Amino acid sequence: MNGELSIAVVGGGAAAVCLIDALATADVPPGSLTVFEPSPHLWRGRPYQVDTETLTINMVPADMSVRAGDPGHFAYWLAGRDRVTRTRTEPDPHSGARFVPRTVYGEYLEHTAYSAMGRLRRKGWRIDLIGAPVTSASRCAERVMLQTKDGRARVFDYTVLCVGRGAPEDIYSLDGASGYIPDPYPAVDRLHTIGAFDHVVILGSGLTAVDTVRYLAATGHQGTITLASRHGVLPAVRQRPADFTVHNLTQSRVQALTATGTEITVTELVELCRAELRETGADASRVLQEITSVFTEPALPRLRRQLDQVDDPDLALRILQRAIPDTGPDLWPLLCDRDKQQLLRTHYRTLMSLCCPMPPASAALLLSLADTGQLDVRSGLRHIQPAGKTGFTLTTRTGEFDADTVINTVSPSRQRIPHAAQRLIASLLRSRNASINPYGGLAIERATSRLSVAGHGDPRLYALGDLAAGALFFTWGIPSLVDRARDITEAIRAHHTSPTRTGTALLPA
Secondary structure: OOOOEEEEEEOOOHHHHHHHHHHHHOOOOOEEEEEEOOOOOOOOOOOOOOOOOOOEOOOOHHHOOOOOOOOOHHHHHHHHHHHHHOOOOOOOOOOOOOOOEHHHHHHHHHHHHHHHHHHHHHOOOEEEEEOOOEEEEEEEOOEEEEEEOOOOEEEEOEEEEOOOOOOOOOOOOOOOOOOEEOOOOOHHHHOOOOOOOOOEEEEOOOHHHHHHHHHHHHOOOOOOEEEEOOOOOOOOEOOOOOOOOOOOOOHHHHHHHHHOOOOEOHHHHHHHHHHHHHHHOOOHHHHHHHHHOOOOOOHHHHHHHHHHOOOOOOOHHHHHHHHHHHHHHHHHHHEOHHHHHHHHHHHHHHHHHHHOOEOHHHHHHHHHHHHOOOEEEEOOEEEEEEOOOOOEEEEEOOEEEEEOEEEEOOOOOOOOOOHHHHHHHHHHHHOOOOOEOOOOOEOEOOOOOEEEEOOEEEEEEEEOOHHHHHHHOOOOOHHHHHHHHHHHHHHHHHHHHOOOOOOOOOOOO
16 A cells, blocks of 8 residues: 555546546545636536537537446436436437537536546545636655645645636737627627627637537527638538448557557558548548648538538548547657648648538538528638727738627637646746647657656646647547546556655756
């Protein structure tokens, strides 16, 4: 026995729920668990706050379970909720899939977190929830000292950073301008003051932008809605679910390749994908068409074509949408720097579009609004200037236009540390207990998600979620969080129960 362990979790959103559930189901000796979360949205994070049921998650229930090894966990909880409330969201009329309101998924996260904490308490764990932000972290001997904004310091054996992605990035410096809405979530609080006939510009064209259009349409907005961004790439349309088995691009096979330490090239990665599609009888040329046409095919005709292909029997896109995010965290570290830079520069937006598709009903709504002239998609956005006391002038490569309201849905840069966590991360960097990954976030040890400095992982410090984006590439989505939470739990268990465990701080020589 190595003594009672203490674990701190910095952040109380979906990533923290995945970690706590993993701890509750693992064979980890009892100890103490402390969660730091200053926001009022404990367990829900930014995307799943209490909000209108118009906004739905973009994945089917089988892909949203927080229970490792149990893809039916969310669906089972949802069926129970349906029975109790006697309500059920209708399936997507185009694909038959069910896309649950974000606020309902937030209920699931809350229920799962409190159930997991209950199981931990029954095993002898002590649980503390602290509503103060952590502003600094430092290594002291074989422990980690965290200091909160109120000046209190607490010491833990292990600390896991689950700080989330943060709010949209204000890349046009509009904060404080009249008519500028820096974040659309929660929509019922942030968007209800928009005038019914305002020309609304939504900055960005990703899934959050689509959510914003859905809210405006549901509330009867009559004015023009413009999606404006630099590239004008919309998310693809999710096809009807189908049963299939991935054979080559599996986690076990890719992890076996990772164990050899052999680098692979982009060419070899493409061949792995082709082999997977060939074995399943899928048409690789269909994927190639989607990839090569992202920046050449106009956004709305592309959306219409993809909606028409919801029932396409070919499995190519479905296979890659499952396999690439699942195996990406293992494949990404095997690529050399040149190939990583090429992928980010040339194909990042393509991957985001194809691997994070919107529900067909969302696509149908956007097209119906476009057909009546109410919705437009503009690319080539260069500049936005507040126009006097109200309104804005936007400049694109094809000219200028005016708007009454601007809503920011721009995804934070991969290199950006969330504003609320900047002081905390800065303290780790100053003490050399963390280092920046050149592709975003912090340097992370792939197998364990430990913070890494000069290639050495610290067994006391971990990161889960978007802080690991540069090291693992695919950090979005619940399945990725579940896998990494399991890795972290196992790493903590193995280190704590090891008779030779050490935890030397990574301090300057």
